[in-house]
Amino acid sequence: MNLEKLTKQLIEIESISPNDAGCFDILESVLCGMNFSCERINYKSVENLYAVLGSEGPTFCFLGHTDVVPTGPLDKWTYPPFGGEIHNDHMYGRGAADMKGNICAFIEALETFLSTEKLNFRIAVLLTSNEEGIPEDGFIDELLEKLKARGETIDYCLVGEPSSSSTVADTIRIGRRGSLSGKLKIIGKQGHIAYPEKFVNPIFLISDLIKILKEKKWDEGNEHFQPTSFQISNINSGTGAGNIVPGELIMDFNFRFCSESTSDDLITSFEEILNSLDLKYELDWSLSGNPYLTTKDFFINKVISAIKETTGREPIINNGGGTSDGRFMIAMDAEIVELGPLNESIHKIDENVSLNDLKTLKDIYVNLLKNLST
Numbered sequence: 001m002n003l004e005k006l007t008k009q010l011i012e013i014e015s016i017s018p019n020d021a022g023c024f025d026i027l028e029s030v031l032c033g034m035n036f037s038c039e040r041i042n043y044k045s046v047e048n049l050y051a052v053l054g055s056e057g058p059t060f061c062f063l064g065h066t067d068v069v070p071t072g073p074l075d076k077w078t079y080p081p082f083g084g085e086i087h088n089d090h091m092y093g094r095g096a097a098d099m100k101g102n103i104c105a106f107i108e109a110l111e112t113f114l115s116t117e118k119l120n121f122r123i124a125v126l127l128t129s130n131e132e133g134i135p136e137d138g139f140i141d142e143l144l145e146k147l148k149a150r151g152e153t154i155d156y157c158l159v160g161e162p163s164s165s166s167t168v169a170d171t172i173r174i175g176r177r178g179s180l181s182g183k184l185k186i187i188g189k190q191g192h193i194a195y196p197e198k199f200v201n202p203i204f205l206i207s208d209l210i211k212i213l214k215e216k217k218w219d220e221g222n223e224h225f226q227p228t229s230f231q232i233s234n235i236n237s238g239t240g241a242g243n244i245v246p247g248e249l250i251m252d253f254n255f256r257f258c259s260e261s262t263s264d265d266l267i268t269s270f271e272e273i274l275n276s277l278d279l280k281y282e283l284d285w286s287l288s289g290n291p292y293l294t295t296k297d298f299f300i301n302k303v304i305s306a307i308k309e310t311t312g313r314e315p316i317i318n319n320g321g322g323t324s325d326g327r328f329m330i331a332m333d334a335e336i337v338e339l340g341p342l343n344e345s346i347h348k349i350d351e352n353v354s355l356n357d358l359k360t361l362k363d364i365y366v367n368l369l370k371n372l373s374t
């Protein structure tokens with residue numbers, strides 16, 4: 001099998017979340033060819049491929065996704081987003097870096113490893129078609145619950161998300177912050193702008209709240225995470241008429257929170273602030289993920305050694321960025337590390353991946369598999 005060819009084949013498939021659109025057919029045939037037993041576990045709009053090899057010892061799992069985010073305006077792309085064209089050793093296309101290329105690096109690593117080594121642990125490959133999409137289509141948490149219910153275990157998990165910053169494998173993640181969003185409606189009273197005694201302006205009502213929220217420290221962070229950050233993404237009010245004071249205002253906001261706070265802590269603190277200002281409001285919360293952190297160091301050290309053996313450099317640990325499916329994998333009590341290509345171009349126009357970096361990742365994964373055998 002050829003890393004470039006396989007990556008190109010996958011990029012050519014328009015697998016926008018939650019659709020796999022046939023990527024699994026290609027990957028399944030390659031994995032079956034390596035004697036993996038493959039199964040499809042589908043629910044809601046999401047498809048999943050779970051492949052396992054071996055029957056004894058701890059289970060190492062590679063976790064990835066075949067879905068991609070939409071392309072954005074097609075005319076802005078220098079090369080077609082579903083073309084997989086190669087220019088200056090970089091393959092271009094939606095999903096090249098996030099994360100079809102890295103799935104192929106892992107598959108190729110398996111082929112190299114299995115052709116030379118005797119397997120004394122279990123290897124699982126778990127791929128989903130809705131990592132980037134919305135929860136209504138189904139996330140991988142439901143699949144993991146099913147696997148758990150039938151007694152499957154996953155001890156070590158490598159999440160193939162693009163973790164690298166400026167050179168490949170310069171950064172790994174061993175945790176991610178949580179994400180909690182809210183939609184706040186401040187209720188005032190609409191009226192003619194010339195009669196201030198007859199209306200309650202929700203835009204003035206929110207000004208004190210914003211000042212408090214801007215200055216509030218939610219926690220101090222810790223050695224693994226930055227302090228929890230609160231941001232407002234949108235404020236909307238007004239009727240469109242210049243002589244009317246609006247009756248309500250909607251504010252959208254988000255917490256990226258570290259392991260020093262829980263979503264319940266943040267909800268309580270936020271509502272205490274609102275209540276202290278005596279505001280009339282409605283509030284909806286949505287939790288998209290709790291923080292996770294790998295605290296045991298066995299697997300982390302195996303990954304770091306594999307990187308050092310391959311590149312001669314030691315990676316830094318950085319738990320920034322958005323959320324990942326690692327937040328669900330923690331339910332399996334797995335030790336989790338995220339390692340993948342550069343994240344510079346992900347979700348952007350002209351997303352691309354260096355083919356040389358994919359080869360380096362493949363070599364790192366081979367060394368990791370070897371390290372896990374000893």
Ligand SMILES: [Zn+2]
Nearest residue numbers: 098099131161
């Ligand atoms: Zn991704």
